[in-house]
Amino acid sequence: METALAKTSQKRQVMFLAILLLLWEAGSEAVRYSIPEETESGYSVGNLAKDLGLRVGELATRGARIHYKGNKELVQLDIKTGNLLLYKKLDREVLCGATEPCILHFQLLLENPVQFFQADLQLTDINDHSPEFPEREMLLKISEGTQPGTVFPLKTAQDFDIGSNTVQNYTISPNSHFHVATHNRGDGRKYPELVLDKALDREERPELSLTLTALDGGAPPRSGTTTVRVVVLDNNDNAPEFLQSLYEVQIPENSSVNSLIIAVSARDLDAGAYGSVVYALFQGDEVTQPFVVDQITGEIRLKRALDFEATPYYNVEIIATDGGGLSGKCTVAIEVVDVNDNAPELTLSTLSSPTPENAPETVVAVFSVSDPDSGDNGRMICSIQNDLPFLLKPTFKNFYTLVTQRKLDRESQAEYNITITVTDLGTPRLKTEHSITVLVSDVNDNAPAFTQTSYTLFVRENNSPALHIGLCRRSRAASVGRCSVPEGPFPGHLVDVSGTGTLSQSYQYEVCLTGGSGTNEFKFLKPIIPNFLPQGADDEVGKTAAFRNSFGFK
Numbered sequence: 001m002e003t004a005l006a007k008t009s010q011k012r013q014v015m016f017l018a019i020l021l022l023l024w025e026a027g028s029e030a031v032r033y034s035i036p037e038e039t040e041s042g043y044s045v046g047n048l049a050k051d052l053g054l055r056v057g058e059l060a061t062r063g064a065r066i067h068y069k070g071n072k073e074l075v076q077l078d079i080k081t082g083n084l085l086l087y088k089k090l091d092r093e094v095l096c097g098a099t100e101p102c103i104l105h106f107q108l109l110l111e112n113p114v115q116f117f118q119a120d121l122q123l124t125d126i127n128d129h130s131p132e133f134p135e136r137e138m139l140l141k142i143s144e145g146t147q148p149g150t151v152f153p154l155k156t157a158q159d160f161d162i163g164s165n166t167v168q169n170y171t172i173s174p175n176s177h178f179h180v181a182t183h184n185r186g187d188g189r190k191y192p193e194l195v196l197d198k199a200l201d202r203e204e205r206p207e208l209s210l211t212l213t214a215l216d217g218g219a220p221p222r223s224g225t226t227t228v229r230v231v232v233l234d235n236n237d238n239a240p241e242f243l244q245s246l247y248e249v250q251i252p253e254n255s256s257v258n259s260l261i262i263a264v265s266a267r268d269l270d271a272g273a274y275g276s277v278v279y280a281l282f283q284g285d286e287v288t289q290p291f292v293v294d295q296i297t298g299e300i301r302l303k304r305a306l307d308f309e310a311t312p313y314y315n316v317e318i319i320a321t322d323g324g325g326l327s328g329k330c331t332v333a334i335e336v337v338d339v340n341d342n343a344p345e346l347t348l349s350t351l352s353s354p355t356p357e358n359a360p361e362t363v364v365a366v367f368s369v370s371d372p373d374s375g376d377n378g379r380m381i382c383s384i385q386n387d388l389p390f391l392l393k394p395t396f397k398n399f400y401t402l403v404t405q406r407k408l409d410r411e412s413q414a415e416y417n418i419t420i421t422v423t424d425l426g427t428p429r430l431k432t433e434h435s436i437t438v439l440v441s442d443v444n445d446n447a448p449a450f451t452q453t454s455y456t457l458f459v460r461e462n463n464s465p466a467l468h469i470g471l472c473r474r475s476r477a478a479s480v481g482r483c484s485v486p487e488g489p490f491p492g493h494l495v496d497v498s499g500t501g502t503l504s505q506s507y508q509y510e511v512c513l514t515g516g517s518g519t520n521e522f523k524f525l526k527p528i529i530p531n532f533l534p535q536g537a538d539d540e541v542g543k544t545a546a547f548r549n550s551f552g553f554k
Contacts (some may be wrong), residue, residue, distance in 0.1 A: 030105075030118035033084070037092035037102075037123045042085055045075060045121065048108060049082025052117050056082045063111035067349055069370060074104055074121065084119075092123040093160040100125075100162050107396065111350055114363055116396035127165040127218030131157035133226035134283070138212070140194070140228060141325020144202040145235035152194040153319075153329055154180070155283055157214035157224050164217035172228070173211040180212065194228065202232040236274045236324025240266040247332040253308040254339045261291065264298040266320035266328055273323030282319035282329055291316055291334075300332060308338040309372045340377040340426025345370050346434045349399075354439035357408040364390065364438055365402040369422050377426035384418055390438075392420075402436075410440040 031052060033045045049056050058064070059079040066077050076085045096102035101122055108117040133155060140152055159166040170192035172180040177198045182190050192212065208230040215223050242264060249262045268275040279298045281289055291314070292303045300316070314334040321327040349366045356362065371378040382392055382400055389405045402418070416438045423431040 030120050032103075032120040032122060034122040034124060035086070035090075036126050038089055038126060038128060039086055041088045045084040045086060047082045048077060048084045048119065052108065054082070056080070058110070062113075062115075063350075065109050065111070065349070067107045067109050067347075067368070069105065069347075069368070074106060077108070090123055092125055092162075093129070095123065098162060107399075109349060109366065111363075111366070114366060114395060114401055116399060118396075125162050125165050127161055127216065127222060129160040129165075130222035131159040131167045131214035131216055131224035133157045133212070133214065133224055135226060137227045137229055139231065141231045141233050141321075142196070142200060143233045143236040143324055143326065144200045145237070146196055146200065148196050148199055150196045151181075152196070153282075153327075154192040154194050154212060154228065155226075156189070156191045157226075159214075159216050159222075159224075161216065161218075166216055167214050168217040168221075169215045171213045171215070173213075175208065175210060177208065178210065178230075200230075200232045202234065206232050208232075231325065233325050236270060236322065236326050238269040238274070238322075239326035240268040240277045240320040240322050240328040242266040242318075242320065242328055242330035245330050247330065248335075249332065250335045250337050251302070251306070252337045252339055253306045254341060255302055255306065257302055257304060259302045261300045261302060261334065262332060264293075264300065264318050264320075264330060264332065266298070266330070268320075268322045268326075270322060270324070274326075276323045277320045278322075279318055279320050282317035289316070290314075293318060306336050308336045308374070309342065312336050312338075338374045338377055340373055340424060340428065340430055342371060342373045342377075343430040344380050344422040344424050344432045346420060346422050346432055348434065348436070351436060353437070354441035355404060355408065356443060357410040357440050358443050360404055360406045362404045363401050364404060365436060366395075366399065367402075367420070367434075368399045370398055371424050373424065373426060375426075377424055379425045381423050381425070383421050383423075388416060388418060390416070390418060408440050410442045414440050414442075416440070 031046075031048070035043065035045060049059055056079075059077070059082060064077060064079055066073075066075060068074060073087050074090065076087050077083075078085060090104075092102045095104065102125075104121045104123065106119055106121070108119060110116075135155065138155060142150075142152070154170075157167050157170075167190050169190065170180050170182045172178060172194070177196065177200060178194050179197055181193045181195055183193060185191055192214075210228040210230065211225055212228050213223055213225045215221050243266070244264075247262055247264060251259070251261055264279065266277050266279070268277050278295045279293050280295060281291070281293055290302065290304050290306060291300050293300050298318070298320075300318070313336060314332075316332040316334060317329060318332060319327050319329050347368045347370075349368065351365045352363060355364055369380055369382060371380055384390060384392060384402070389408060391403050391405045393401050393403060395401050402420070418436050418438060420434045420436070421431055422434075423429055
């Protein structure tokens with residue numbers, strides 16, 4: 001029998017890298033499917049078995065299953081046909097937001113033997129959202145002395161679609177004083193500006209109401225509208241100007257609420273109320289923004305906690321407006337710096353228990369690990385206890401298999417409690433532990449044996465029938481086995497269970513255990529000492545009903 005677990009001084013660790021060796025037989029290129037978002041559930045995406053070059057029968061015999069990160073069920077595999085079926089309607093905007101292309105990754109896992117295949121599902125956008133403005137009405141205060149050609153920024157409409165299905169153009173209701181110009185931002189989005197074509201006359205028309213329309217590029221196009229209310233003021237010669245058009249700042253994601261992020265500043269050359277500047281967030285509702293700006297000082301502070309994993313950066317637009325209604329605008333680019341605030345996650349895909357004791361390198365468990373943090377904060381190390389006969393092996397990307405290092409010995413240890421520890425490399429280091437219990441199943445690898453080669457029992461004469469003569473003990477290394485006597489005649493004059501029970505002579509008889517080979521002697525001798533008690537009466541005994549019936553033992 002093998003000795004107890006070998007000691008090792010070095011802790012076995014497996015470094016989780018961004019790209020591991022692809023130890024799967026099907027190759028490294030993923031099978032990719034593409035469907036429009038909002039496709040009905042049950043839709044057949046494709047035949048995965050055929051596309052991977054597998055026989056349909058292999059799916060059931062090899063324990064095929066679909067695995068997703070975080071156990072989100074997107075598609076189902078019909079193991080009878082090999083078809084990949086859509087589990088439910090998928091909303092591209094919910095799953096991917098503004099990310100393009102929207103690709104969902106999943107794996108086909110074959111358990112016996114272990115093999116992985118990478119597959120991707122791309123969701124294409126449909127025009128299912130209309131442009132929406134953040135406010136139902138925009139207010140502009142414009143001096144009657146403003147020169148034609150002056151440009152006034154307008155708030156943009158939001159469209160959750162992407163590509164040509166998002167906002168492509170802005171129009172303004174017909175009027176004699178303004179037109180709207182549509183411009184491209186660096187990220188491809190469109191934004192509108194109101195251009196003064198003809199000077200205003202407050203005495204002639206103190207207020208104008210215009211309808212601004214945003215159109216997307218769908219077929220047919222969707223649209224959204226808002227009202228632009230223009231209030232004509234007396235002369236205000238200068239608009240506020242920021243010292244910088246772009247401010248850039250970094251802030252850790254664990255910054256406390258009300259932390260000062262940055263202070264912006266604008267100046268206005270006018271005097272009095274026309275030179276007094278008030279600051280405000282320009283784009284978006286303050287309820288949805290995690291920042292707040294002081295309208296007097298221009299200080300931008302944190303209103304609620306940040307989360308790098310949810311939103312790694314913000315572009316915040318600040319508007320400065322003077323007492324005459326003129327305004328200037330700047331952009332504050334805020335980068336959220338990741339901190340190690342997420343512990344690694346472990347997802348157990350399969351667990352094989354019990355495990356045969358005579359099968360080295362048997363796959364006991366398959367699991368995957370993940371950490372949403374970035375950089376070293378998202379790099380991980382997997383390990384188990386040093387004193388166990390098991391190994392962790394990297395298989396496919398973030399997957400690992402737990403295998404037996406050598407043959408196990410159920411008679412030495414029938415159960416193992418294994419703790420899988422996943423630790424990231426951030427500061428401070430965060431870890432996750434997952435415990436599994438592995439049972440060892442028995443195989444017939446031990447022959448039965450008596451604890452001694454012969455037994456001598458002393459019995460006094462004139463005993464009653466079925467007297468308890470003595471005890472024998474057998475080794476019980478195996479989990480099964482029984483005690484019996486060999487076949488053959490047993491002399492009736494030796495033990496007469498129906499008469500006096502007197503032993504008339506010494507006798508030697510073989511007793512053996514089934515389940516193995518070899519024999520051991522059991523001797524019956526003529527009594528020589530009166531009233532001598534049977535030996536081994538208090539010993540632990542291993543005997544069976546067959547043994548008792550053959551000799552008349554109790």
